[in-house]
Amino acid sequence: MTAELLLPLLAAAVQTGTPILYATLGEILTERAGVLNLGVEGIMMVGALAAYVTALATGHAGLGFAAGAGCGALLAAVHAQVCVGFRGNQVVSGLALTILGTGLANYLGTPYIGQSIPGFQRTALPLLDQIPILGPVFFRQDPLVYLSYLAPVFVWVALKRTTWGLNLRAAGEAPEAVTAAGLSFARLRWSAVVLGGLLMGCGGAYLSLAYTHLWSTGLVAGRGWIAVALVIFAFWHPGRAVLGAYLFGGVMAFQFRLQALGTHLPSSLLLMLPYLLTIFVLVAASVRRRGQAPPAALGVNHEPPD
Amino acid sequence: MNPISVHKRTDPLTWPAALILGLAIVLSLSVSALLLHWQDKPARDALVILFQGAFGSWHALEDCTIKAVPIFLCSLGVAVAFRLQVWNIGAEGQFAMGAIGATWVVLQFPQWPAFLLLPAMMAAAALGGGFCGLIPALLKVRLRANEIIVSLMLNYVCILFLEYLVYGPWKDPVSFGFPMTMVFPPAAIVGAIGSSRLNWGLVLALACAVGFWIFFRFSRLGYELKVCGESPRVAGYARLPYHGLVIAVMVTGGALAGWAGFLEVSATLNRLQPSIMVGYGYTAIVVAWLARLSPASIAAASLLLAGLRVGVENLQLEMQVPAAFGGIMEGVLLLTVLAGGFFVRYRVRWRGFS
Numbered sequence: 001m002t003a004e005l006l007l008p009l010l011a012a013a014v015q016t017g018t019p020i021l022y023a024t025l026g027e028i029l030t031e032r033a034g035v036l037n038l039g040v041e042g043i044m045m046v047g048a049l050a051a052y053v054t055a056l057a058t059g060h061a062g063l064g065f066a067a068g069a070g071c072g073a074l075l076a077a078v079h080a081q082v083c084v085g086f087r088g089n090q091v092v093s094g095l096a097l098t099i100l101g102t103g104l105a106n107y108l109g110t111p112y113i114g115q116s117i118p119g120f121q122r123t124a125l126p127l128l129d130q131i132p133i134l135g136p137v138f139f140r141q142d143p144l145v146y147l148s149y150l151a152p153v154f155v156w157v158a159l160k161r162t163t164w165g166l167n168l169r170a171a172g173e174a175p176e177a178v179t180a181a182g183l184s185f186a187r188l189r190w191s192a193v194v195l196g197g198l199l200m201g202c203g204g205a206y207l208s209l210a211y212t213h214l215w216s217t218g219l220v221a222g223r224g225w226i227a228v229a230l231v232i233f234a235f236w237h238p239g240r241a242v243l244g245a246y247l248f249g250g251v252m253a254f255q256f257r258l259q260a261l262g263t264h265l266p267s268s269l270l271l272m273l274p275y276l277l278t279i280f281v282l283v284a285a286s287v288r289r290r291g292q293a294p295p296a297a298l299g300v301n302h303e304p305p306d
Numbered sequence: 307m308n309p310i311s312v313h314k315r316t317d318p319l320t321w322p323a324a325l326i327l328g329l330a331i332v333l334s335l336s337v338s339a340l341l342l343h344w345q346d347k348p349a350r351d352a353l354v355i356l357f358q359g360a361f362g363s364w365h366a367l368e369d370c371t372i373k374a375v376p377i378f379l380c381s382l383g384v385a386v387a388f389r390l391q392v393w394n395i396g397a398e399g400q401f402a403m404g405a406i407g408a409t410w411v412v413l414q415f416p417q418w419p420a421f422l423l424l425p426a427m428m429a430a431a432a433l434g435g436g437f438c439g440l441i442p443a444l445l446k447v448r449l450r451a452n453e454i455i456v457s458l459m460l461n462y463v464c465i466l467f468l469e470y471l472v473y474g475p476w477k478d479p480v481s482f483g484f485p486m487t488m489v490f491p492p493a494a495i496v497g498a499i500g501s502s503r504l505n506w507g508l509v510l511a512l513a514c515a516v517g518f519w520i521f522f523r524f525s526r527l528g529y530e531l532k533v534c535g536e537s538p539r540v541a542g543y544a545r546l547p548y549h550g551l552v553i554a555v556m557v558t559g560g561a562l563a564g565w566a567g568f569l570e571v572s573a574t575l576n577r578l579q580p581s582i583m584v585g586y587g588y589t590a591i592v593v594a595w596l597a598r599l600s601p602a603s604i605a606a607a608s609l610l611l612a613g614l615r616v617g618v619e620n621l622q623l624e625m626q627v628p629a630a631f632g633g634i635m636e637g638v639l640l641l642t643v644l645a646g647g648f649f650v651r652y653r654v655r656w657r658g659f660s
Contacts (some may be wrong), residue, residue: 008637035648038454043636078424081645082641082644082645084644084650085645086644086646086648086650087648087649087651088647088648089595089644091393091454092591092640092643093644094394095591095640096592096636096637096640096641096644097637097641098637099588099592099633099636099640100633100636100637100638100641101636101637102630102633103630103631103632103633103635103636103637104627104630104633104634104637105630106630106633107341107627107628107630107631107633107634108341108345109630110630113593113656141523145616185432194522199361206467217630222458222459222462225455225458227635228455229452229455229459266470266471266473266474266512267467268466268467268469268474269467269470271466272462272463272466272467275460275462275463275466276459276463277457278455279445279451279455279456279459279460280457282452282455282456283445283449283451283456286445286449286450286451287449287450294581
């Protein structure tokens with residue numbers, strides 16, 4: 001009996017956590033190179049709209065996903081140009097990006113409010129979905145969730161097992177060393193910010209293509225900011241990001257379940273849960289920091305020698 | 307060989323600031339025009355409507371000033387925090403808590419006379435907003451939690467709390483189910499100045515501006531704040547109480563944003579309802595960064611961005627352009643000013659290809 005209640009909730013946790021996971025991985029990639037991107041919320045909005053509009057116009061959900069990712073990367077490139085190119089303040093640039101992205105998506109998206117699209121549907125993976133417990137939770141989802149299982153592995157391999165990743169981490173820890181080694185510091189940070197934006201765009205695209213199947217103004221609802229907080233919770237490691245994203249997915253799914261069941265608790269108070277949890281998780285991660293410090297040069301714009 | 311050489315200037319230039327702001331405004335208008343054109347709306351007419359709506363008439367200027375007051379109050383606190391390298395993104399939530407605090411007083415003591423009620427509302431608004439600023443400040447100095455995220459999450463929490471109140475316990479029984487409190491009694495309303503549509507909130511804002519100026523010019527705490535902001539290392543050597551300053555700045559900023567919320571419920575809407583949240587707190591961030599620390603420039607930037615809002619409202623009325631349009635203009639404005647700062651701090655020379 002409890003399994004019948006619990007398994008769908010866990011499956012919903014994975015689904016709800018997926019957009020947050022994409023965005024968190026994007027932010028980890030960006031921050032590992034030393035750039036703080038507070039534009040996640042705006043990038044996700046634009047990604048969600050681009051994906052939705054493309055899927056609506058072409059009828060191909062896959063094209064929509066690519067468009068969402070591409071527009072996310074494009075908007076992140078603005079951040080890269082302002083922060084890396086023009087050495088502007090990273091915090092303010094990110095905030096501006098969120099204001100811009102949210103405005104842009106809400107402005108351009110107004111005519112589309114309320115039309116639903118098929119987007120991505122649930123397709124069980126044969127054989128794997130027969131595994132007890134794991135099957136129903138992880139392998140009866142939509143294709144974008146399956147893709148998101150690969151994303152942390154991809155980010156981990158890119159960061160830890162490639163030369164590019166090593167250089168990128170150096171750009172986040174010791175910019176002087178990067179310049180001393182004759183590498184292009186700006187190019188490294190640029191690539192990290194743009195690739196990170198691509199992943200954030202994927203997160204936004206997931207929301208409109210596979211989660212709600214429609215466009216609405218408050219679609220992202222702070223998930224971008226939750227992702228920024230989760231990066232700290234994850235200590236900048238892709239693996240822990242999975243844990244954090246599903247934890248939040250769980251809380252959000254639980255809250256929607258509770259609302260659907262019709263409790264006496266007012267929905268406004270229930271909706272506060274993820275935001276309060278974000279503060280709690282952030283505080284918890286900040287208190288016990290055992291050698292899990294942020295990249296040393298995070299948020300610092302490097303002044304190259306003349 | 308890179309054809310462009312970049313050198314850091316020993317003394318940053320001061321004169322291009324106005325030029326950069328001008329360029330930023332032009333760029334943000336161009337982007338807007340392009341977007342309008344793309345949606346088959348006559349871009350030139352739209353810009354004229356925008357400008358006329360914002361600054362084209364006495365009526366428009368009044369509107370502008372009315373909107374500039376809450377933006378200005380929110381920006382003061384945010385600007386000081388920015389100067390301290392503390393990122394207070396929570397003005398929106400502090401504004402909401404101020405509105406809630408003021409409304410609580412009205413609902414508790416509706417029969418009080420104005421000379422008791424209004425000061426009590428102001429005190430409650432300052433307490434509400436200040437409390438909302440205190441949380442991220444305390445978590446930052448005690449537990450090193452990132453104040454950007456805490457203050458931003460509190461925005462969502464406070465707005466949801468406001469919704470809970472007006473949909474639930476505070477809902478006016480005769481509002482036909484609309485989420486709003488009862489209309490405030492006349493004693494709880496900040497009145498208009500003379501026969502204009504401006505209210506006495508403008509005077510409150512001016513008083514705050516003067517207080518702000520005096521504080522930074524003459525008080526010891528103001529001086530310490532400036533030192534801390536300009537050089538944290540010097541502040542460390544001088545043993546300035548950085549933690550105390552952070553808390554003081556965040557609480558004061560919260561109280562100021564709370565007053566903005568108080569003015570909105572009392573003077574503008576005369577009741578509490580969800581439509582009070584129009585994003586002044588986020589606009590305040592743009593203003594604070596554009597204007598830095600002088601109250602005069604904060605006032606000027608508040609008027610500019612208030613004008614943008616009024617203009618966009620006019621555009622919405624006349625051409626059905628969504629209100630979100632304002633966000634695009636604000637975002638482009640801020641990004642351009644940020645990018646433009648590069649040319650103030652660096653000397654860029656064309657070396658040519660060799």
